[in-house]
Amino acid sequence: MTGQKASNELRVAIAGLGSIGSKIATALDHGIEGLMLSAVAVRDPAKHQAYLGGLRHQPQILPIDQLGEVADIVVECAPSSQLRAIVEPAVKRGRSAVVVSVGGLLDNFDLIDLARAKGGRILVPTGALIGLDAVNAAALGTIHSVKMVTRKPIDGLRGAPFIVQNNIDIDNLREPLKLFEGSARDAAKGFPANVNVAVALSLAGIGPDRTQIQVWADPTVTRNVHRIEVEADSARFSMGIENIPSENPKTGMITALSVIALLRKQRATLSVGT
Numbered sequence: 565m566t567g568q569k570a571s572n573e574l575r576v577a578i579a580g581l582g583s584i585g586s587k588i589a590t591a592l593d594h595g596i597e598g599l600m601l602s603a604v605a606v607r608d609p610a611k612h613q614a615y616l617g618g619l620r621h622q623p624q625i626l627p628i629d630q631l632g633e634v635a636d637i638v639v640e641c642a643p644s645s646q647l648r649a650i651v652e653p654a655v656k657r658g659r660s661a662v663v664v665s666v667g668g669l670l671d672n673f674d675l676i677d678l679a680r681a682k683g684g685r686i687l688v689p690t691g692a693l694i695g696l697d698a699v700n701a702a703a704l705g706t707i708h709s710v711k712m713v714t715r716k717p718i719d720g721l722r723g724a725p726f727i728v729q730n731n732i733d734i735d736n737l738r739e740p741l742k743l744f745e746g747s748a749r750d751a752a753k754g755f756p757a758n759v760n761v762a763v764a765l766s767l768a769g770i771g772p773d774r775t776q777i778q779v780w781a782d783p784t785v786t787r788n789v790h791r792i793e794v795e796a797d798s799a800r801f802s803m804g805i806e807n808i809p810s811e812n813p814k815t816g817m818i819t820a821l822s823v824i825a826l827l828r829k830q831r832a833t834l835s836v837g838t
């Protein structure tokens with residue numbers, strides 16, 4: 565069966581079929597109310613041939629910059645270096661772009677103005693985090709501080725630019741090592757594939773310069789652990805999540821599920837949570 569659009573269905577395209585993108589594609593192929601998978605973009609089509617062949621409805625395979633031509637929603641699930649090439653053409657056409665490489669948005673903030681001018685939207689899912697509904701709500705009042713501590717197993721951090729540039733040996737750690745303390749903006753530069761969560765938190769709250777984060781390499785944990793403390797004039801709250809890594813050790817399994825939940829909300833009759 566081809567990817568024919570039933571009337572009124574939202575067409576979804578996915579850029580990148582890695583740990584996150586492939587799970588979203590499978591969920592759409594199995595059926596999400598009012599949505600259909602229209603297209604995917606992959607770097608190496610041969611690598612994904614068997615996977616794509618197993619889908620019930622074949623999506624088109626297109627270059628990343630053409631996804632917005634056949635989709636109402638383009639989901640970015642690629643490395644952050646590709647963010648602009650995926651999101652810019654989509655929002656230029658007035659489409660919605662779901663962005664998971666949130667850290668990459670900080671260097672491409674003009675895309676938000678572009679989306680506004682063209683009637684497009686940029687949607688950031690809660691992703692590997694928790695409680696952005698509460699942070700959004702508190703931000704309507706005054707948030708005094710947002711502090712986050714991230715602990716990751718060694719495999720979840722290996723290769724991060726901050727570690728490479730500072731020549732830090734994390735492979736032989738026997739106890740937790742604090743690698744970084746500073747703003748979410750600086751953390752995103754040093755750990756672009758590890759702390760998207762901190763940037764999402766900052767965009768929901770008080771911004772990337774005032775949101776503070778510590779990043780720890782922790783050989784005693786097996787999960788990606790995030791603890792957050794928010795102090796606001798409406799509430800004080802603490803949040804924590806311990807993410808089981810996916811086949812990509814840097815990425816928690818819940819991330820793909822968060823995007824699927826966001827997509828389901830686009831047409832769900834009952835929608836719970838902000």
Ligand SMILES: NC(=O)C1=CN([C@@H]2O[C@H](COP(=O)(O)OP(=O)(O)OC[C@H]3O[C@@H](n4cnc5c(N)ncnc54)[C@H](O)[C@@H]3O)[C@@H](O)[C@H]2O)C=CC1
Pocket residue numbers: 579580581582583584585605606607608628641642643644646663664665666690691692693756757758760761764812814815816819
């Ligand atoms: N917002 C959040 O809470 C989280 C965000 N992330 C971010 O989400 C993004 C995706 O993560 P994963 O799926 O785990 O990564 P992954 O490495 O498993 O998959 C990325 C895929 O993109 C593909 N790709 C690369 N360049 C491409 C191109 N030009 N065109 C099409 N495909 C291309 C790769 O071949 C790969 O299949 C990363 O930037 C990661 O840092 C990860 C975890 C949580």
Ligand SMILES: O=C([O-])CC(=O)C(=O)O
Pocket residue numbers: 692756757758759760761762788789807814815816817819
């Ligand atoms: O934010 C990220 O890039 C990934 C992350 O921490 C997680 O999956 O727990």
